[in-house]
Amino acid sequence: MDTNTLKLLVKLTQEGQLSSLEELLTLGGSAAVQTVSSQHLGRSGDTLLHYAARHGHLDVVEYLVKRVGMDVEVYNNDYKRPLHEAASMSHWACVSYLLREGAEVDSLKKADWTPLMMACTRRNLDVIQELLCHGADPALRNKDGWNSFHIACREGDPLVVQHLLVVAPDVWRTDSKTRRTPLHTAAMHGCEEVVRILLERCGYTPDSTDSCGVTPFMDAIRNGHISVARLLLEKHQASPTAADIIGAHPVHQVAVTGQEEALRFLVRDLNVDVNQRATDIQLTALHYTAKEGHTSTIKTLLELGADLHVRDKRGRTALHMACIGQHADAARTLLQLGLKDSEDASGTTARQLAKKPDVVRVFECGLPHPS
Structure with a gap:
């Protein structure tokens, strides 16, 4: 069977055009039916039964199983069965039919996902109940x-x-x-x-x-x-002040993700110290957010009382952290807010940590030099 015919069969299956699909296979005779019954297509290795189940065309699924003789347990390159496809797309009728035809309810695809797991990625309780009624674990x-x-x-x-x-x-x-x-x-x-x-x-x-x-x-x-x-x-x-295994508290984690309303909630509503230190190297929320390049969050932290000049255990300011992260806007903002470049405990300035051209240019535009 030539490539164009196979592509047409896939198209007809995806669109649910059963009569046209049946007509094309009939014209091809028993050889075409035999080829289709075991043919894996494309990079995924899907069969026509996978396509039919994925798109929820029950009549095509029934035709492929009963008339073409396709195995309900046929799997593609990811070991997905037609039941995985139907369950993942919330096609209850196809799920029910495949189970009645003997599909294994807890078959495993790649990464050990079952059809029930696939169904739970959707919000269709009927499909989930159908799988559970057939013994899904x-x-x-x-x-x-x-x-x-x-x-x-x-x-x-x-x-x-x-x-x-x-x-x-x-x-x-x-x-x-x-x-x-x-x-x-x-x-x-x-x-x-x-x-x-x-x-x-x-x-x-x-x-x-x-x-x-x-x-x-x-x-x-x-x-x-x-x-x-x-x-x-x-x-x-x-x-609200528990620490993770590296000593970071919620206020530091929120600074990393740049969630400004959450920062206000922690500091204003829960009275969390905005200058709370984390880890053995004594980073603050301002250090964390500068390293991530959250320019707006830097300003929010200062509004909440963050110390612009605070240093970690290595003597690094937020400006050092912005340059470590290679964030030009954050470095520029910190300089404009009045934080001067200076040496850390090892004698390294923030300017020396700048590697990307746009970060280097921040220090070449007349902004403050090391104090």
Whole structure:
């Protein structure tokens, strides 16, 4: 079968044009049917059954299985079966049909993802229920240690999360290979209603940490989810000043991500010290945000009382950090705000740390020289 004919078959399958697809295969005779039944196409190695399931064309799926004789367990280069495709795109009718035809409900694709995990990336409870009714195991974990509940908590559909807790009450008792819990995941993605459910129905320890020492509160606040952070404070006794394994506190993590409203919440509402030090080298939020090049956040920190002239353990100012990060705008802003270039404990000036041409030019435009 030539390449153009195969491309046409794929197009007809994707568009759900069953009659045209059937007519073309009939014209090709038994040889064409035999070729199509085992033909893997493109870089992905998809078959026509993968395309039909992905696009939700039940009549085409039935035709390919019953008339063409395609195997419901056929897999592509990523080991995805048609059931993975149908589940990932929330096509309930195709999912139901493939299961009735004997598709393995917990088949694994690359990275050990099951069809239920794929379904949980969407918010279609009917598809999830169909898989569960056929014996799907929500506790199975992929290569990263995530189970279906982790994924559902990331997507944030309260009905899906509640249903999984009903059918598998202990499914929340899991963490990933980096020790992240579903509560971390929901907090990070700002899924407030899901966080509320987890706090009410699950026994998470306050300020549980992942392998980096990050708590759910840190995940929420550094991503700007203030309402979630507030919920964790009120309902879970989260600490706004806990430190991760490198000694960074929420105020430092928020400075890294440049979440200015979250900074105001920490400093003004929770009375967190804006000049709080982190790690053995005594970095402040101003150091962190300068290294990331968040020019607007630098100004916000100063409004909140940050010390412009503070130095870390190595004698470096925020200007040194801006130049380490090669951020011209941040360096320029700090100089304009009155921070002069100076030597750190090793005798190195910020100017000497500038490597990129636009950062070097900041110091060649008549701005202050080392004091």
